[in-house]
Ligand code: ADP
């Protein structure tokens with residue numbers, strides 16, 4: 001696979017970075033990193049959350065200014081690239097978080113910045129034709145007139161990739177592009193990346209999925225705490241050596257939670273019996289008891305998130321039943337589900353959960369407003385503030401203890417804790433979580449997991465739908481592995497290991 005690289009005509013790297021350093025708020029997160037991106041070659045950039053991968057590639061794309069180091073590209077040496085200089089040198093980046101303007105159409109998104117004009121007007125038909133061409137080349141069937149806000153996460157990602165590819169890229173950077181893709185979409189992306197590599201594009205590919213590293217890359221580089229922990233030809237590594245380079249100790253010891261010392265309640269708080277929902281999942285049976293954390297693990301598109309949504313009344317069943325605390329779950333609408341004691345912590349907190357510009361205290365209080373509403377508004381303000389302060393301490397929300405600051409000022413992990421606090425304030429005995437720590441850094445993640453364990457000890461039941469196998473290992477008492485809408489395996493206790501999860505989900 002990597003033999004063609006040595007024989008490449010173009011031996012000078014497309015981009016060469018040396019001694020890159022970067023600090024945020026006085027804390028150095030990159031301590032002098034070197035990187036070569038070579039034409040016609042794919043570099044997999046690996047590392048645990050918080051290792052500095054995104055920061056490094058943002059520097060290469062001109063989004064961040066490094067504190068020290070040099071970047072050589074296009075025959076020039078830069079102290080720092082501006083976004084424009086990165087662009088003009090053919091550096092294209094696909095971000096972890098979506099950049100789409102939701103209200104634009106697919107075509108407008110793909111052509112953004114290069115909209116065909118005639119006498120000052122965007123030529124809609126010409127734009128749609130060109131966007132259609134790009135998608136056709138990728139073998140993708142998407143309506144170019146659809147609004148991006150109406151697309152599934154995976155489809156939005158495809159639009160991002162198409163946008164990067166429609167402008168000729170010399171160096172294409174993908175930051176965890178498959179986190180939200182189905183297996184089919186991932187396969188299609190890989191076909192396309194291989195084609196680009198053959199055409200001589202240099203690719204930097206960030207992922208934490210080792211099967212993807214083995215499938216797509218020629219070289220690997222592992223970052224750990226802002227330094228290069230390992231690098232070389234992909235063929236020189238196996239899974240075990242990559243994992244130990246990432247975590248700095250040998251694999252297998254990725255932390256299981258301490259054994260549970262409390263009893264789970266006897267009656268399940270939620271029970272699915274052969275539940276099926278069209279286009280989402282089939283024949284799902286499961287139960288969650290008070291005091292228990294049950295994970296649904298699978299790639300996005302496997303149906304995990306949809307199962308959790310169904311328990312929140314967001315998805316009608318075609319077959320089977322869902323019971324909450326022994327009674328049939330409300331079929332429609334989260335309002336009834338909330339009234340029955342169900343809380344939801346969704347993945348995309350920016351879109352669905354937090355009212356980012358509203359004060360944190362209001363965000364905590366919103367699910368229990370009817371409990372607070374009979375109070376006059378002045379009293380309500382102070383009771384919101386009290387509720388917030390309580391959870392601030394209990395969940396370890398790291399921020400100023402100021403109930404009136406906007407929630408958008410908090411880090412991702414702390415925003416998720418506020419969403420969690422909202423349901424705890426409501427007293428919800430069942431918490432559904434969908435990708436609760438996606439995009440959350442490693443420290444806040446550990447805090448969030450600790451809060452989950454504590455809630456389990458207080459007899460809350462949790463159903464966590466996730467595509468992050470480390471999350472499953474770190475929190476779950478039991479795990480159900482899903483693939484293509486079906487539960488393919490049940491794991492319990494010590495059976496829950498990264499290797500078992502990966503093996504079961506792949507089968
Ligand atoms: P990775 O992509 O490997 O998960 P990141 O590059 O996102 O890691 O983050 C590396 C470290 O830098 C983390 O500790 C993160 O919290 C911090 N960091 C990243 N971006 C910022 C920022 N804009 N402001 C402050 N800290 C940041």
Ligand code: MG
Pocket residue numbers: 053054055096175
């Ligand atoms: Mg990152």
